Amino acid sequence: MTNLIKHTFVICAYKESPYLEACIKSLLLQTSVKEKISTILIYTSTPNKYISSIATKYNLAVHTGIGGGIGNDWNNALSATNTKYVTIAHQDDIYDPLYGKRILELFNSKENINLVFSDYYEIDENDERRKRNINLKIKTLALRILSLSDNKKYQRRIYAFGNFICCPAVSYNMEKLSDFKFDNTLKMAVDWDAWERIMKRSGFIRYIPERLMAHRIHSESETTNNTIDKNREKEEYDMFRRYWGENITKILMNFYTNNQKGNEEH
Template sequence: MDRVLHTFAVCAYGDSPYLEQCVRSLTRQTVRSEIIICTATPSDYICRIAEKYGICLYVRDGEPGIREDWQYAWEKSGGMLVTIAHQDDIYRRTYTEELIRAYGKYPDLSLFASDYMTIKMKNGKAVDDTFNTVWLVKKILRLPLRLQLISDRTWLKLSGLVFGNSICCPTCTYNKALIGDREMFPSEMKFALDWDNLVDLASAAGRFVITEKPLLAYRVHDGAATFRSMQDDGRNREEEAMFRKLWPESIADLLMKLYKKAGNEYR
C-alpha cells in the first residue's frame, strides 16, 4: 500500500470545549488527509469525538507534556507530511490543498507554514481583536521567507527566527522523508520548544515554504497552554536562552526586553 501523504495529528489534552471544532475543520478539508487523535489524558469525551468522526485514537502512557505529546503524535502519524494540530484551533478548508500545492512545487520542503487569524476569547466569548501587534510583528519578521527560490539556505531560514519566533506553531507541517526517523522534538525546553525546534530544523537540509494566506484561526484563551506559560517565569528564561543561542549577550538582552513587551499583547 502506498504511504499516506499527509496526516493531521491532533494532540488532545483534558476536555477542551474546542476539540470538536478543530476535528470538524480537519474532516472538511477540500483534500482528504489521515486524521488521528493522540492523548495522554484519555476520557469519555475524547473517545466520543474520535468515534463520532471515525478517527483513530492513540493513548500515550505517562504524564502529559508538550514535547512528549508532540513526539508521540509524530511517531503515530502514517503520513510523509505531518501537521501537529492544536486542539483549540480551526484549520481553513484549503489548508491541505495549499500544503499539497506547495509540496508539488518544492518537494524538498522540510517545513510548510502559513499566516493565521486570531480568535481572542474572554469569559468564553470571542472579543474584537482587529489590531493584533504580535501578529503584525511576526508577519514583518517573515518577509525574508517569502523568497522561496532560496528558502533552502540556512541563513534565510534563520532570518525569520533570530528576532523571535515568527512562525505560528500549529500552522506547521513537517516532512518525515527529509527529517527521517530521528527524534523530532529533542529540545529540553518546555515553553520555547517550537522555537528551538525550528532553529535546529533551519540548520538541516530542506526548504522552508511559508504562505501568507491565513490558513488557521488561532484561539487565544485563559486555558490555552500558551496563555498559561505566560504566567510562568520559566518562559522568560527559555526565551532569553534562545536569544543568547542566536546573538551575543548585549544584543540578546536588548531583544529580550522588547520581546517581554510584545508578550503583553497576548493578554
C-alpha cells in the first residue's frame, strides 16, 4: 500500500446480499478512490463463492474472520485495515462519490478528531429514495444541535435523547481509536453504545451536514429483523437508562417505538 493511501473502505459482507455489488460500484466511483487516497477491501465472517466471485470481478482483497455478532464483525473489519482512517461500509448501502473526499477533508482540517460522519437518506429494495420521514428530520436537527459545541457534557446530553448517528455514515481515526472495541454482546445498540463511549474520550467528533450516503431499508436488514423481535427495544431501553430515570425512559421509549415502524414499511 502506498504512502498516498490514507483511508480504507472495508465492506462488511454477510452471506449473499443482492446489494453487495451496488455497494462496491458506489465505492469504486469515490473521488478519493480514483485519486488513490482511499482503498477498498472486503471483510466477511461468512466466506462463500458468491462473495469470492464478486471480489474477484472487482479485484478486491477478502479478509475472513470468526463471527460472533455485529460488534465482533465490526471489530474484525477494523483490524483488517492498516490505514489511519477507516469507513466500515455496509454491504446493502451505497455512498455518494464525494463521501470519501469530504470525510478526509474534515479529518485533515483539525488534529485530534476521532470520528467524522455525514447525514444520509434512505432507499428501498429497488434503489428508490424513500420519503424523508419525521424520524430522519429529527435526527438531522439533533445532529445540527449536537455539532454546535465540542463540549463533551453538552454532546452527551444531546445524545441522551437517542442515537442520531447513522453507523454506515461514520469514519474512524484509527490512530486515535486503535484500542477501541465495539461491544459484541449487543445486537442493535452496538453503535449507540460506541458513539457514547467515544464521546467520553479525548478528541472530537465532526458532522458533515450533507447527505452523502444512502441507507437501504429492506425486509432482510438487521435493523428490520431486530426491530421485529424486540432486540432493539430492549437494548435502547438500557441505553436510555444510562441517562434517565424509569419514568422519562418509558416516555422516550414510547416515542422511539413508534418511530421504528418506519423500518416495517417496505
